[in-house]
Amino acid sequence: MIQKITVLNKDTKQLVREIERDLLFHIILNMRHLRISQKSAQNLAQEFLKIVKPENKVEFFKNLKNLSQKYLEAQEVYLKYAPVYYEERKQYMLRVIYDYVKTGNINKALILAKEENIYG
Amino acid sequence: MDKSFETGALSAPQTALQSEPATLEASSEGFTIEAGFSDREMISSVPQNHSLVADEILSVAQKDGIEAGFQRLASGEFGQKHTAQGDANAAFDVGKAMTQESAHQVEKAVYEEMNVLQPKPFFKSAEAKKTGSARSVVQKDVLEATYTGKNADTKTAQVKDQGNSLPNEEQKTLPENLAGSDKDNIDPKTQEAKKPFPVSENVSADPEYKKIWAEEYNKARQKGDINTEDINHRAAKEYYGKWAKKVIREGLPDEIKNDPLFKQKLGEVLSERLENEKPINNNLVVQEALAKYKQEKDTAAEKLSEPKKEKEELIDKRLKGLDEKVSSLNKNGQQTEEELRRTKEELEKTQKMLLELALITANMVQNKADKEEDEQKKQGWIAILFKLTAMIISASFGVEKETKESARKTEQRLEIAS
Numbered sequence: 001m002i003q004k005i006t007v008l009n010k011d012t013k014q015l016v017r018e019i020e021r022d023l024l025f026h027i028i029l030n031m032r033h034l035r036i037s038q039k040s041a042q043n044l045a046q047e048f049l050k051i052v053k054p055e056n057k058v059e060f061f062k063n064l065k066n067l068s069q070k071y072l073e074a075q076e077v078y079l080k081y082a083p084v085y086y087e088e089r090k091q092y093m094l095r096v097i098y099d100y101v102k103t104g105n106i107n108k109a110l111i112l113a114k115e116e117n118i119y120g
Numbered sequence: 121m122d123k124s125f126e127t128g129a130l131s132a133p134q135t136a137l138q139s140e141p142a143t144l145e146a147s148s149e150g151f152t153i154e155a156g157f158s159d160r161e162m163i164s165s166v167p168q169n170h171s172l173v174a175d176e177i178l179s180v181a182q183k184d185g186i187e188a189g190f191q192r193l194a195s196g197e198f199g200q201k202h203t204a205q206g207d208a209n210a211a212f213d214v215g216k217a218m219t220q221e222s223a224h225q226v227e228k229a230v231y232e233e234m235n236v237l238q239p240k241p242f243f244k245s246a247e248a249k250k251t252g253s254a255r256s257v258v259q260k261d262v263l264e265a266t267y268t269g270k271n272a273d274t275k276t277a278q279v280k281d282q283g284n285s286l287p288n289e290e291q292k293t294l295p296e297n298l299a300g301s302d303k304d305n306i307d308p309k310t311q312e313a314k315k316p317f318p319v320s321e322n323v324s325a326d327p328e329y330k331k332i333w334a335e336e337y338n339k340a341r342q343k344g345d346i347n348t349e350d351i352n353h354r355a356a357k358e359y360y361g362k363w364a365k366k367v368i369r370e371g372l373p374d375e376i377k378n379d380p381l382f383k384q385k386l387g388e389v390l391s392e393r394l395e396n397e398k399p400i401n402n403n404l405v406v407q408e409a410l411a412k413y414k415q416e417k418d419t420a421a422e423k424l425s426e427p428k429k430e431k432e433e434l435i436d437k438r439l440k441g442l443d444e445k446v447s448s449l450n451k452n453g454q455q456t457e458e459e460l461r462r463t464k465e466e467l468e469k470t471q472k473m474l475l476e477l478a479l480i481t482a483n484m485v486q487n488k489a490d491k492e493e494d495e496q497k498k499q500g501w502i503a504i505l506f507k508l509t510a511m512i513i514s515a516s517f518g519v520e521k522e523t524k525e526s527a528r529k530t531e532q533r534l535e536i537a538s
Binding site: 017020021024027028031032034035038041042045046048049052072075079083086087090094097101106107109110111113 | 173174177178181186187189190191193194196198434438441445449452455456459463466467470471473474477478481511528
């Protein structure tokens with residue numbers, strides 16, 4: 001079950017910090033349960049530190065997704081935040097499109113609907 | 121007589137040695153495991169080591185923040201806070217220096233004045249002094265028996281008699297830990313001797329050990345007191361004692377000298393002796409440490425080969441955990457896919473609706489064009505209508521670029537027209 005967290009309205013810095021905290025928690029937990037080797041944990045930390053200062057959320061989640069394909073801990077964190085983020089983004093975009101249609105900006109709505117690839 | 125080891129001179133190494141076990145754990149942080157778990161040694165070293173690193177990262181994160189925790193983890197510099205190796209080395213060096221420098225005096229003290237560590241004020245009379253010396257002889261014998269494997273029973277029995285002859289008055293003057301018969305003084309040692317002394321299967325299969333065991337058995341039989349546990353213990357002591365003696369005779373190899381486990385054992389022996397106020401003898405200390413070291417090495421070696429089943433179980437457990445994880449992830453993936461499918465459907469609906477709206481707009485424009493009397497304006501409306509139709513058609517066929525361009529142009533024209 002997905003926890004009730006908000007992502008879209010959050011400041012990118014704050015969001016990254018929360019994800020960083022969760023990731024460290026998972027690393028420590030998995031190290032204790034022998035699910036990750038010291039070397040892998042070190043590599044994960046190094047790779048995460050490279051993506052820790054993103055320009056925007058889209059880029060950050062894209063990088064986190066790449067990381068999650070390699071490390072279980074990153075996957076757990078990604079699966080916690082990404083669905084919420086994309087769902088919120090989808091709802092937001094639909095609202096904008098609806099507003100465009102309502103105000104008669106059909107083309108803008110069309111463009112937005114076509115350009116916006118919600119799941120990146 | 122050099123009594124420096126009795127007081128301050130030894131307090132420093134003792135303190136250092138007390139912290140040794142923890143520091144040695146930390147000093148083993150160099151171990152890492154890779155996927156596959158091919159190396160058994162690594163597997164066996166993992167739990168403690170990883171737990172330590174995890175604890176360290178956690179404490180850094182709690183103290184200096186999450187990013188600092190990540191930085192520490194990424195740097196791979198673990199165990200910095202511990203001065204483990206330093207402590208162990210320092211302890212070893214101090215112990216070594218101490219044993220080397222004062223070896224002569226200590227040996228003299230131990231072998232010539234055996235009551236050096238006994239509380240002299242309690243031995244008031246010459247007779248009591250004698251008895252005190254006798255007690256020390258018992259200690260010496262027990263120590264020798266412990267470290268060299270020699271049987272001290274005969275001498276001990278003699279001294280026991282002397283101890284029992286200690287006058288009651290003298291007994292009353294002794295402090296609690298020394299009061300009572302000499303038997304009481306020896307008992308803790310005997311109790312210690314009765315503790316199980318594990319011998320690995322390899323050692324028990326060794327002909328040398330078997331020979332020693334047979335000798336011990338014969339001795340016990342002659343005495344009429346056959347206690348297998350005691351025999352096992354004495355045989356093991358003798359076996360490892362012989363091995364240690366041989367190694368010392370041939371010269372302690374650097375490999376052992378620099379082994380942290382040996383340093384740990386040396387520290388344990390030294391601190392144990394200091395705590396119990398036992399005499400420190402260079403050879404005996406090293407011998408005992410060596411025996412303990414060898415014993416633990418043998419046990420560890422056996423453990424490495426033995427717990428194959430345990431490791432298999434661990435791997436099975438881990439695999440099971442992974443399976444559960446994978447199934448949970450699959451479930452999550454399915455949920456995400458379902459969400460994606462729904463969103464796509466919604467988008468398609470929206471697109472369809474928008475196209476319908478565009479068609480309605482086109483009809484409206486056409487009506488406007490039909491009603492327009494000014495020919496020039498009528499032409500303008502017709503042009504817009506064409507564009508709109510083109511946009512609708514291209515959008516219906518999914519020609520994105522054209523749609524985008526035409527949509528922008530249409531929008532501009534609509535704005536101009538309005």
